[in-house]
Amino acid sequence: xxxxxxxxSWVICKSGTSVKIECRSLDxxxxxMFWYRQFPKQSLMLMATSNEGSKATYxxxxxxxxxxxxxxxxxLSTLTVTSAHPEDSSFYICSARDLGLAxxxxxxxxxxxxxxxxx
Amino acid sequence: xxxxxQSPQSLIVQKGGISIINCAYENTAFDYFPWYQQFPGxxxxxLIAIRPDxxxxxxxxxxxxxxxxxxxxxxxxxxxxxxxxATYFCAASMGGGFKTIFGAGTRLFVKA
Numbered sequence: 001x002x003x004x005x006x007x008x009s010w011v012i013c014k015s016g017t018s019v020k021i022e023c024r025s026l027d028x029x030x031x032x033m034f035w036y037r038q039f040p041k042q043s044l045m046l047m048a049t050s051n052e053g054s055k056a057t058y059x060x061x062x063x064x065x066x067x068x069x070x071x072x073x074x075x076l077s078t079l080t081v082t083s084a085h086p087e088d089s090s091f092y093i094c095s096a097r098d099l100g101l102a103x104x105x106x107x108x109x110x111x112x113x114x115x116x117x118x119x
Numbered sequence: 120x121x122x123x124x125q126s127p128q129s130l131i132v133q134k135g136g137i138s139i140i141n142c143a144y145e146n147t148a149f150d151y152f153p154w155y156q157q158f159p160g161x162x163x164x165x166l167i168a169i170r171p172d173x174x175x176x177x178x179x180x181x182x183x184x185x186x187x188x189x190x191x192x193x194x195x196x197x198x199x200x201x202x203x204x205a206t207y208f209c210a211a212s213m214g215g216g217f218k219t220i221f222g223a224g225t226r227l228f229v230k231a
Contacts, residue, residue: 006162034218043208043221044163093162107153108219110162 002028004096006111013084014119021079021114023094029074030096034108035067038091050077084118091115121146123211125222132229138196140225142209145190149211153219154183154194157206166207167194199229 003026013019023033031052036044048069049057056069066088068080077096081088095108124143132138142152150171155163169176169183169192176183182195196203206226212219 004162041224041226043223046218049218091160095162107165107168110155110164113160113162115160 002098002109004109004111006094006114010115012117015085016083018080018082019084021092023077023111025075025096028098033077033094033096035079036093086118089116089118121220123209123220123222125209125225127225129226132199134229134231136199138199138227139193140207141193142222143191144211148213151212152192153210155208201229201231204229
């Protein structure tokens, strides 16, 4: 099956620093990747849609200058949390759609998530 | 109109019993309805999905029932096992790479 990895799986940083999270599709190409944020015992909140070679589309209320997304290749998208603060502490999850199955299978494949703790 | 409403919020079932989780949607443009299972500290994993042209889909112990006219769909877990204890999310999306809308989630606990 299609595999999506995330790195790191957890990170602790000091307030004011920036943190980069990588999302990779390991065995398929993905023109579209999604970034979600999940608070404890809550649902997934879509932050942005990342399209290879173009600017990300952010959901309403998500600060694009704070959450920088880059989708430089068909297998890699990165989320950078800039000037992180304690309120940014959360579980960040990415997902990807298989380019080869677009229009045939709408399944999203999710990464294992990254736990960010900002002190 | 973009919401997917999920119930119950939590569910306790005896081992061997049937777990039932319900979802409802408003947007008739949705054409793909997946269910995801998530364990603590892990990303969601697709369990089973259905399109509105069928009323039921079964994969092993998991069955989706879909009622297009009522705009409702449900997940049935037969012979529930303690290992099924997790959070389950229903979702809905439109084809072509559109974003997926998730329900609020149901925390299932299966008692041994």
